[in-house]
Amino acid sequence: MAAQRNPAGNARSSPSGRQPEHFVVAFPGYQRPWATWIAHRLEAHGHRASLHRWDPAREQPLEDALRDLTLASGRVLLVLSEWFFQLGPRGEGEWNTALRGFIADHADQFSAVNLTNKPMLPAVAVLEPVDLWGIGEAEAERRLLNRLSLTPSAAPLPSVGSGFRYPNDPPAVWGEVPRRNPRFTGRDDLLNQVQQRLMDAERDASVCALVGMAGIGKTQLAAEYAHRFSSDYDVVWWINSDQRGTQRDRYAELSTELGLRTGSEPGERIRAVREALRKGEPSGRWLLIFDGWEETEEAARILPRGGPGHVLITSRNRGWREIADLQEVPVFDRAESTGYLMRRAPHLTAGEADEVAVEFQDLPLQLAHAAAWLGQERMDVADYLRRVRSGELSTLEQESAPGDYPHKMFTSTSMLINKLRRSEPRAVELLMLCTRFAPGRIPIGLVRGLRASGLPEELRWITSDRPDWPRALDSLVNYSVLTRDSRSLSVTSSGEPGFQQESVLMHRVVHSIVSELTAGEAREIYSDVVCQVLASADPGDPVDSRNWARYAELMPHLEPSGVLASTTDASMSLVLNCLAYCYNSGEYAVGTDLAERVRQSWSARMSPDTPQMLGLTAHQTTILRASGRFREAYDLDRVRLDQLHAAPDPDDMALLSANNGLASDQRFLGQYAEALTTQRQVVEAATQVLGPEESFTLNARHNLGTTLRLHGRYQEAYEVDLDTLRKREQVLRARHPATLHSGTACARDLRMMGRYQEALARQELGMRLHIQVLGEQHIQTLWARHNLAMCQYRAGSDTQDTRAVLQELKAQHERVYAQGHYNTLALITDYGNFLRARGWLSEARDLIAEAEDGYRALVGTAHPVPTGMQSNVGLVLQAEGDRDGALNLFEQALIGLTTVLGEDHPWTLGCALNAGGGRNFTGRVEEAAELDRDTLRRARRVLGPDHPLTLSSQIALAADLRALHERTEAGKQEEDALQRLTATLGVQHHHTLSARQRSRPYWDFEPFLG
Structure with a gap:
């Protein structure tokens, strides 16, 4: 390879009148960071330096290879370590001959630096290497110049901020990159190609995927890249990606290392990390390595959206070519x-x-x-x-x-x-134990935490203090069957690493071969042991976010170990806790898949009415409901209730839980009357059995408030929600997430009641607390931000930034939720209504159509929400001038909601207001006046005389009366409505101003599933 000029800059004049010297810095590929730093410092003092990667072929005589180095003008500086003398590779005798012969004869042309504390060949003394191992940058620079007999420049170029980090100074964040493999061989051209691709890529496209068959060395290549080019980065973060849950939790951990203020939910922390990486704050140069990422579907939700850093992916999936710059990893040459x-x-x-x-x-x-x-x-x-x-x-x-x-x-x-x-028979036993875990990272040290009495006799040696364990493990590592891993799952009570931290890595190919070769050899015994290990490692509290990283690491091993098929209480408890973890951490897709696999396994072994099966159903329905799969959740809850009622002595708590789940299913499916009846029964029973301030009772009351709100009984909902809020403040404290959720519910009730300023004041306070407690990106915080934006809009305090706020909220929802999730659809609807009201009709039309299609796909056409969405579509058509088409949709929505909700529901009254306007605009004024008079009468009775919807109906009726030349009554209605609007909303509120300008009022349908 030809010598390359170092890119640090042109050499300056040498101090003390000496001419600048030229140095050829010869290095093995893995020492490039050191060679780059050395060359940079030499040029900083006015000299010239050329980098020369030196890895001579075995067939080239060593003396010839060394002579080639002297062909360039100047002195040769060798970058040495204990591995340097195996370049080729070559034996000690060959090197000793060259050192004592050719190099000794040309000693004035050679010098060296030593980067290791390991012993080297005695004959290396001829090079008089200067030791740079384990010292600071200033001292290393002083020693380097002194060895080369160079006088330091009076004003050398600074090293800080130069882009050439001193190699002894690690990146500020170093995220569990595998240990550097001292046996790493070759691949220099490939590594340089990868670096060049990443450096040359556009800012938003610095993603490279290393793709190749199993066993080709992709992981080793990525690890070597991280070590070799670490000086290019401030942050290097390794993410094992063979399991989605493990990937997300590991990625989320970076938020702590970056000092980001976030809540505990992985999705929220990932979003915060992506935003920080995109901005390059607090670290501008970063490298993310996703190892073993086979599925590309989640890439858009995981990969940073641009930023001043790089992403490296290892995978067998060539489908990454659609997302990343693909680099094929070939076999060795x-x-x-x-x-x-x-x-x-x-x-x-x-x-x-x-x-x-x-x-x-x-x-x-x-x-x-x-x-x-x-x-x-x-x-x-x-x-x-x-x-x-x-x-x-x-x-x-x-x-x-x-x-x-x-x-x-x-x-x-x-x-x-x-x-x-x-x-070494113990090594085989240990190896067979490893095959009962999943391939990849194996927390093998946890085995030693078991009691000897719980192990089969032939495996009790594992828990003893005899040297069998380290000897067996060393044998497997030495034979490259296992690799030691630095990650840990636990520490001792003193905070120091303990034996349980020991983990190893086992390649999936090796795992598969060993599993085949040892099939049938007491496999059940080893499975039982691993089941015990995993159950004993269960933190026991899946609600606590501090335990989520542990659950994410245990989950990949559930199926290979046999935990899913185990009927021991400890194993089944672990499985249920893992499902609870999936729900609480927002891993709905993972939880849904796990629940289905557990059901298939347990159904073959247990009766459906056992506590474990009932518990499984409870967790599964919760996850399904959160995912938007309401009908499946409803069917499972119905089966669970039937099983409980069929039992001779049904458990009261199980019945309460099942009925509470059923009420939620009914609410989401639009069965509001049934949901209200069921939810009231749950609240009454929970109050009697558990007490009014028990957590379950308060959750049930919260659900009751939600159900009342869906019925349009806003005042009753507010009273229930306010009482729940006060009790939660007493029992859980003001900053508990459940308390904050009740605060948002109260603000929403107030907004639905038309008390906009009160709603805004409460939600502004709640928003600050949400950010402090849960972080800006938490799912519950997003819901609170959505409500705050609507409170500001309705209160008339929205600014020109409202569009930007809603647009950013939409982007955040789409990153958090799966496509078509009901929370995203609600936000899209409100955003579309806002755009339509402001005149951005094209965007509004697309958003409203997307939301309507989404709701129909989610809950069908007979549900109240898709029915009400027709009214929003009609408002867009009306704004575009298609008055007949708009009226047709208004009438359909009115008929549909009257049928499913009744004439007095606020949603029905809102559709009636829009239908009255549609009739007026199409010349059917008498029909409009008749409908608006009836709507006003009902709204006064249901919502009160000062509710904004009531006053909008009154303004609409006045317009109809004017069109019918009934000016006296029209004037009375208009004057009364204007006085009430001014008193309740203020003289400058947009509703008041529109009424004074005699603009026809309308009603935006705000969808809400529960």
Whole structure:
């Protein structure tokens, strides 16, 4: 490779009148950060420096390779570590000969820096390397200049902010990147290509996906990239992505490291992280690495939207080409293969290494196992390859070998296991235990926390203090079957790391092969042990967000371990707690899938009326309801109730829970009358059984307030919600999330009652508390922000920023919720109504149509909400001039809501107001006056004489009367309405101003599912 000029800048004049010198900084690829820093500091003092990656081929004589370095003008500076002397790789004898011969003869042309505290060859002394290991930047620079006999410049270029971080100074945030592999071989060109792609990418497209088959070395490549180019970044964060829950929780943890103020819900923390990364605050240069991310569906919700950083993804899925810059990861080239083998098994000749590389087709994972075997055993290569080629397997094993890698690796692993059975049987037992976990990260240290009495006799050695455990683990690591991992699940009571922190990594290919090879060997015993491990690691409180990271790490192991099929109380309790975690953390898709798999497993073993099955249904319906799958939740709750009623002695609490769930289902499905009856019964029963201030009772009362609001009985809803709020303030304190939720409910009630200023004052206070307690991006905070925006709009205090606020809320909802979620549809509707009222008809039309289609898909056409949405669509048509089309929709909405809700429901009265306007605009004035008179009479009785909807009906009637030339009555109605509007809303409120201008009033339908 030709020497490259360092990009730090042009050399300046050397101090003290000396001419600038030129240095060739020769380095192995993995030491590029050090070489870059050295070159930069030399140029800062007025000298010239060229970077030269030096990794000579094995077939090139070492003296020739060293002589090539001297061809450039100037001195050669070697960047040394203990691995430097295996470049090629080469034996100690060859290096000692070169050091004592060629380098000694040209000592004036060579110098060196030492970057390790490990011993090196004695003959290295000829280079007189200066030690830069473990010291600060200023001292390292002083030593470097002193070694090269250079006088420091009086005013050197600064290093701070130069873009060349001192390699001993790690990034400010370093997020559990796997340990650097000292055996990492080659891949320099590939790593440089990846870096160049990321650096050259547009700001919003700095995403690169490393794609290739299993065992190709994608994870190792990503880890080496993080270590090698760490000086380019302030933040480096590694995210294991083979499980969605683990990925999200790990990603969310970055919010803490960045010092972001957020709540505890993962989705909210992820949103905050994405926004911080996009802005480059507080860290401008960042690198995210998503390891093992196979599904692309969540990419839009996870990946940062631009920003001054880079994203690196490892995956087998080439579908990433639609999202990221794809980089295919090939097998090793032959030089990389032979170099790797000879470093790990130094007794191999170049020819033998080449033969092994050919046999395993240069696949890195297979070469790792071959090198470990040959290096540990110093086995003769011919004998090793003979055994591999002969396939020392039974016919059954050969038929069951997985198909995405050759049989030869299957054979090699079988040979290793057979060898360990003879020499280290404990290692085989530990390996079989690992296969009962999922591949990837395995919290193996948790096994040692079990009581010996709870283990089968043959495994009790695990909990003893004898050296069996570390010896067995070391054997598996040395043979590259496992890799030690630095992540931990727990610490000791003193806060220090304990034995339970020990975790390992097991590649999915290795996991699959070992599982096949050990199938049937006391698998149930090992499954039972792992089930015990996972159950004992259950934090026991899935509501507490501090436990969510633990649940996310346990969940991938539930199915492989057999926990889902276990009928022990501890295992079933863990499963139910994991479902509760999914609901509380907002992982609805994960929870839905888990609940269905659990139901399939448990239904085959248990009666549907057992407490565990009933508990499963309770969690499943809650998750389904939160996901918008109301009918499925309703069907399950009905079955649960039937089972409870059929029991000879049904549990009171189970009945309360089931009925409370059923009432929620009925509410979402639009069965408002049934929901109100059921919810009242739940509140009464809970009050008698549990007491009025118990948490369940207060939750039931909150649901009662919601149901009353859906009935249009706003005053009653407010009284219930206000009482619930006061009790929650006493029992849970004012800043509890449930208390804050009650505050939002009260503000919404006040707004529905037309008491806009009171609603606004309460919601403004509640909004501040939501941000302080839950953070700006929490789901409950978004709901409160939505209500605040509507309070401001209705109170007439909305500003020119209201559109921007609603637009940002829409974007946040779409990032938080799945497409078509009912909360997003409600926000879209209100945003569309606002745009229509302000004259942005095209955007309004699209939003209202999207919401109407979404509601129909969600709850069907007979539901009150899609029926009422027709009125909003009609208002858009009317604003566009299609008065006949608008009237048709108004009349359909009026008929539909009258049928399902009755004539006196506020939603029906609002549709009647719009229908009256439609009749007036199409010349059917007498029919309009008749409808508006009836609407006014009903609104006064239901909502009161001063409610905005009542006064809008009165203004509308006055307009009809004027059109009918009944000016006296029209004047009386108009004057009375104007006085009331001025008294209740104020003289400058837009309703009052519109009435004075005699603009026809309308009613926006605000959909709400419950």
